[in-house]
Amino acid sequence: MHEMSIAHEVCRITEEHVGADQLTHVVEVGLEVGDQAGVEVANLEFCLEILLSSPPFGHGRPAITRLAGDDLRLSYVEIDDGSPDD
Amino acid sequence: MAVRTIEVRERVMAKNDELAASVRERLQSAEIAAFNLVSSPGSGKTTLLERTLDTLGEELGVAVITGDVQTQNDADRIAKHTTRLVQAVVTGGACHLDARQISTALDALDLDETRLLFIENVGNLVCPASWSLGEEAKIVVFSVTEGEDKPLKYPKMFRESRYAILNKIDLLPHVPFDVDRALGYARDVNPDLQFFLTSALTGDGLDPWFAFLRSRILSGNPA
Numbered sequence: 001m002h003e004m005s006i007a008h009e010v011c012r013i014t015e016e017h018v019g020a021d022q023l024t025h026v027v028e029v030g031l032e033v034g035d036q037a038g039v040e041v042a043n044l045e046f047c048l049e050i051l052l053s054s055p056p057f058g059h060g061r062p063a064i065t066r067l068a069g070d071d072l073r074l075s076y077v078e079i080d081d082g083s084p085d086d
Numbered sequence: 087m088a089v090r091t092i093e094v095r096e097r098v099m100a101k102n103d104e105l106a107a108s109v110r111e112r113l114q115s116a117e118i119a120a121f122n123l124v125s126s127p128g129s130g131k132t133t134l135l136e137r138t139l140d141t142l143g144e145e146l147g148v149a150v151i152t153g154d155v156q157t158q159n160d161a162d163r164i165a166k167h168t169t170r171l172v173q174a175v176v177t178g179g180a181c182h183l184d185a186r187q188i189s190t191a192l193d194a195l196d197l198d199e200t201r202l203l204f205i206e207n208v209g210n211l212v213c214p215a216s217w218s219l220g221e222e223a224k225i226v227v228f229s230v231t232e233g234e235d236k237p238l239k240y241p242k243m244f245r246e247s248r249y250a251i252l253n254k255i256d257l258l259p260h261v262p263f264d265v266d267r268a269l270g271y272a273r274d275v276n277p278d279l280q281f282f283l284t285s286a287l288t289g290d291g292l293d294p295w296f297a298f299l300r301s302r303i304l305s306g307n308p309a
Contacts, residue, residue, distance in 0.1 A: 002182050002213035009098050017094050027089060031098075038216045038242045070242075072099060077092045 003040055006072070007047035011057070013074050024058035028078040031062060034069040041066065102217060105185035109220025112192065113203065119302045120203040122219050124243060125227035126236070127209030130253040132160045133286040134227065135204055139167040141296055146303050147201040151175060151191045153183040153208045160206060171195065182213040185220055201303050211240040222302075223248035230254045230261055234268035237275045244275045249282065251295070256285035 014029055029052060033039055045062050052060030065075075097103070113120050123131045132152075139148055151173040152161045161174035173191040175183060188205060195203075205221060207214040215224075226247040228236045231254055237244040244250065250272055252265065265283070272279050282298070284291040 002180070002216060005180060005182070005184070006098055006216075009101065012101075013094065013096055013098065017092055017096075036242065038212065072097065074094045074096050074098055076094055078089050079092065081088055081090050 003044040004047045006039065006044060007051050010048060010062075010074055011051050014077050015056075018077055018079055020056065022079055023056045025079045025081060026052065026057055026060040026077060027080050028061055028063050028076075029074065030076040030078070031064045032067050032071060032073045032075050033064055034067050034071040036068075036070040037072040038070070039072060099216065099218075102185050105189055106218035106220040109185055109189050109192065112189075112197075113220060113222075116197040116200070118197060118200050118203050120205065120219075120221045121249075122205045122207055122214070122221035122224045123227060124207045124211070124214045124224050124247065125209060126211045126232060129209070129227045129229045129232070130286045131206050131209070131227050132163055134251070134253065134284065135164055135206060136167045137286050137289065137292060138204075138296070138299070139164065141292070142202070142299060143168045143170070146299060147199050148204065149173075149195050149200040149202070150204045150206065151183075151188065151195075152206040153177060153187070155179060155181070155208060164206075170199070177208060181208055181210050182217050183207050183219060184217050188219045202299060211236070211243045215240075215243040215246045225249040225251060227251045227253055228268075230257050230263040230265075230268075234264050235271055237268070237272040241275045244272050244279065247276070247279065249298075250279045251282045251284055253284050253286055255283050255290060256288045 033041055041064055045064055048062035125131050135150060142148055149170050150164050153175045154160055155177050158174040161172045165172045173194055175187045175191055205219055224247040226243055269281060282295045284295055
């Protein structure tokens with residue numbers, strides 16, 4: 001069940017990049033997961049769904065892309081910055 | 087709503103790997119060879135460590151860090167076979183050790199008196215494969231009471247390990263276990279694996295294991 005540890009690490013990296021005061025605005029966290037990464041994707045997705053929709057996050061969700069290899073990477077974070085559309 | 091995308095492109099394990107690199111540097115500068123013992127529960131890691139400490143504990147300055155989900159039972163068992171402090175890491179539910187826990191555990195060990203360090207990881211053939219602890223090598227332990235196909239079922243663990251110990255060979259007359267098939271499966275996954283066939287209980291096959299450990303210390307700077 002190391003997926004929960006990995007999910008917590010994803011949240012820590014997310015906070016590092018967007019700042020603690022912006023976590024409620026996170027709408028999507030993009031991950032790339034290799035098929036040899038030793039990760040159960042459905043399990044990781046479930047853990048992230050819980051963490052990203054609970055404080056200090058608001059209504060975030062994971063978007064996982066499967067790749068070949070053993071890479072496990074946080075590729076992007078989408079945030080709703082609250083400003084109106086152009 | 088205006089959605090902004092922040093490019094991150096960061097490896098999720100980067101922080102752990104950074105801490106592991108710092109542990110590795112610390113161990114290398116103290117000229118300590120460190121091995122991460124990984125296995126399923128009940129393969130005989132603790133008994134192997136007891137026998138190893140009985141024979142080499144003083145000679146090679148062996149220190150041990152144990153990891154368990156609950157209880158310090160393994161650490162208590164091992165403590166009866168060494169005068170050194172045994173560092174017990176109770177993970178409280180986590181299925182693996184990480185580099186930060188090893189870094190903290192090292193603070194309590196007398197590194198000047200240590201030449202060989204064993205990290206007995208949480209019994210689990212899945213999760214510990216993903217976490218580098220700053221070790222010289224992972225050693226996967228499996229036993230003849232498990233299926234021959236363990237290497238095929240848990241390939242990442244066997245791929246990440248440099249050495250494999252097939253333990254409990256004293257039970258071979260009593261169990262339907264094909265050694266050649268098991269070693270073949272392991273080689274299919276990792277052709278570079280070096281094997282030891284042991285019975286930690288009876289002592290059979292331990293001499294090559296002890297000779298290997300002596301050679302790692304005598305070689306000076308473990309690769």
